[in-house]
Amino acid sequence: MRLLFAVLTCFTAAIHLAADGPFSQKTLDHAAKLRELGLKDTRAYSLVESLTVEVGPRMAGTPADKLAVAWAEKKFREMGFDHVAAEPVPVTHWVRGPEHAWITAPYPQVLHITALGHSIGTPPEGLEAEVFMVPDLATLKKSKAEDVRGKIVFINHRTEKSRDGNTYGKTVPGRAAGAAEAAKLGAVGVVIRSIGTDSHRFAHTGVMRYEEDVKRIPAGAISNPDADMVQAQLERGKPVRIKMKLDCKLLGTVMSANVVGEIKGSALPDEAVIISAHLDSWDLGTGALDDGAGVAITMAAAKLIAEAGVRPKRTVRVILFANEESGLEGSRHYVTTHQDKLQNMIIGVESDFGADVIWRFDTRIDEAYLPVADAIHKALEPLGIARGSNRAFGGPDMTPFRMMGVPVVSLLQDGTDYFDFHHTADDTFDKIDPKKMAQNVAAYAVFAFLAAESPDGFGRIPVTAGSP
Ligand SMILES: [Zn+2]
Known part of the structure; x- marks a missing residue:
């Protein structure tokens, strides 16, 4: 019928x-x-x-x-x-408060960072750890806990330009789920390459999500040129350390x-x-x-x-x-x-x-x-x-x-x-x-x-x- x-x-x-x-x-x-x-x-x-x-x-x-x-x-x-x-x-x-980040070693530099929406803040004195870089979220998920534990994960996934915006869909999962996936492997924080197609020193914010029963760790995005800087220092083969201070919170x-x-x-x-x-x-x-x-x-x-x-x-x-x-x-x-x-x-x-x-x-x-x-x-x-x-x-x-x-x-x-x-x-x-x-x-x-x-x-x- x-x-x-x-x-x-x-x-x-x-x-x-x-x-x-x-x-x-x-x-x-x-x-x-x-x-x-x-x-x-x-x-x-x-x-x-x-x-x-x-x-x-x-x-x-x-x-x-x-x-x-x-x-x-x-x-x-x-x-x-x-x-x-x-x-x-x-x-x-x-709400977002003051936010700062630095490379502290091997070549100290200031980084332009912004907290991702819904992120917890860092302790007032900041959070400092060695960086573990991955090219994307999929690689992070396959990484070993022994490589990630105690580190700040850096998701270095570049967003390409597109007319219909489909490229945003490829990199945005790293912003949304990066902190939860990194925390499952024992990371203490996450920094992502901004989901942005510019070459300016503006960091791109956007919402992220924690998972129930997974430790909440702070998450921020650094601008494209700052991400290039972290990458270039890592390519020199020495451990790179980042310090970040994010004063944001859920109310x-x-x-x-x-x-x-x-x-x-x-x-x-x-x-x-x-x-x-x-x-x-x-x-x-x-x-x-x-x-x-x-x-x-x-x-x-x-x-x-x-x-x-x-x-x-x-x-x-x-x-x-x-x-x-x-x-x-x-x-x-x-x-x-x-x-x-x-x-x-x-x-x-x-x-x-x-x-x-x-x-x-x-x-x-x-x-x-x-x-x-x-x-x-x-x-x-x-x-x-x-x-x-x-x-x-x-x-x-x-x-x-x-x-x-x-x-x-x-x-x-x-x-x-x-x-x-x-x-x-x-x-x-x-x-x-x-x-x-x-x-x-x-x-x-x-x-x-x-x-x-x-x-x-x-x-x-x-x-x-x-x-x-
Ligand atoms: Zn919108």
């Missing part, structure tokens, strides 16, 4: 599409208008300027995080969104919020297209690229739809998630607390990869609805956007949605330079090109409008989790 129903559904969709495509000419003309207006957008650029200047760094749980929530609510209201809400979310509060759980702003649908207001970003940032820069840009692009795109004269059938919901950076806490909480409404969330996307141009449109939808996605792509194509696969990631905060069967898309930005700045003090407003940002606004407005106008949504994708 279920199979028959599925077949009938596909058949109906096919007939519907065969006639004249999923969208009327009037709808496509309006999408073209949104595209042209989007390319002239300056609102997103102003919004990210405002967020970075008036709030600045906004790490989850900090006073600035609360300011960011208030900022977002105020902006949504000023822009006339139909429904605005700050939905409370418990978040992990971790427990405090309240933050997901901030939601909606442009209500004209015919099916309970059904929604989600366009999202995350409101929190790391503390070193001002979070312009990560993810002030995404916040601004999605807010500006929804506002553009609201003011362009045609209300789509369904609601366009902008969600600015809390604490993406250290554990997707906002998006997980959203999916848990709105589980009964997931069926009404027809598709979602997150903008969380900086502010460079969008070059590819990936989807992850029920295959029966691919013709609808292809028709949306036709409206995106004049922006220089290629049609990608049906294996979209959707963005980090879409993970809990995807796992619960909500279809997602990726409007993939060019990430070639993204990891030069990501999670560093150099993630600042001057890195954003207003023209490229406007292309993003155009693409988000076209996608959100047409998705909200789709005849029957995008089906569901396989559920991969029992709970978010």
Whole structure:
């Protein structure tokens, strides 16, 4: 019966599409208008300027995080969104203090270090030990405890540049799990080569994870040139010693919020297209690229739809998630607390990869609805956007949605330079090109409008989790 129903559904969709495509000419003309207006957008650029200047760094749980929530609510209201809400979310509060490191032997030098998010601190007098270098996490896992015991493990894994960011996925496990794996072999600390593609002396932070029942040891990242220095000293064949002083700590759980702003649908207001970003940032820069840009692009795109004269059938919901950076806490909480409404969330996307141009449109939808996605792509194509696969990631905060069967898309930005700045003090407003940002606004407005106008949504994708 279920199979028959599925077949009938596909058949109906096919007939519907065969006639004249999923969208009327009037709808496509309006999408073209949104595209042209989007390319002239300056609102997103102003919004990210405002967020970075008036709030600045906004790490989850900090006073600035609360300011960011208030900022977002105020902006949504000023822009006339139909429904605005700050939905409370418990978040992990971790703070960074002063941080220093040195090579103490054989050739003493200063190192530029930053603690990884959630790391414990070192004793106040610092932690000094001989270095044990590995090229990557896999090699560390295969290392012998007798070689590692009592040492500081140095994971010297370089991140290469890539347009789609796939190289980040190769090195980031060392940041996340390096401390736990090193501790299992008796290490006293971990230092990683920054997960970054620049050659500046900025260290890249990012979250790490301890394991239950494994000793917690401090973990930091050193900049690429500093990693080169440690490597060069090791290559001289003498034992190298590092001293580090990290004054960071976990302070427990405090309240933050997901901030939601909606442009209500004209015919099916309970059904929604989600366009999202995350409101929190790391503390070193001002979070312009990560993810002030995404916040601004999605807010500006929804506002553009609201003011362009045609209300789509369904609601366009902008969600600015809390604490993406250290554990997707906002998006997980959203999916848990709105589980009964997931069926009404027809598709979602997150903008969380900086502010460079969008070059590819990936989807992850029920295959029966691919013709609808292809028709949306036709409206995106004049922006220089290629049609990608049906294996979209959707963005980090879409993970809990995807796992619960909500279809997602990726409007993939060019990430070639993204990891030069990501999670560093150099993630600042001057890195954003207003023209490229406007292309993003155009693409988000076209996608959100047409998705909200789709005849029957995008089906569901396989559920991969029992709970978010
Ligand atoms: Zn981000």
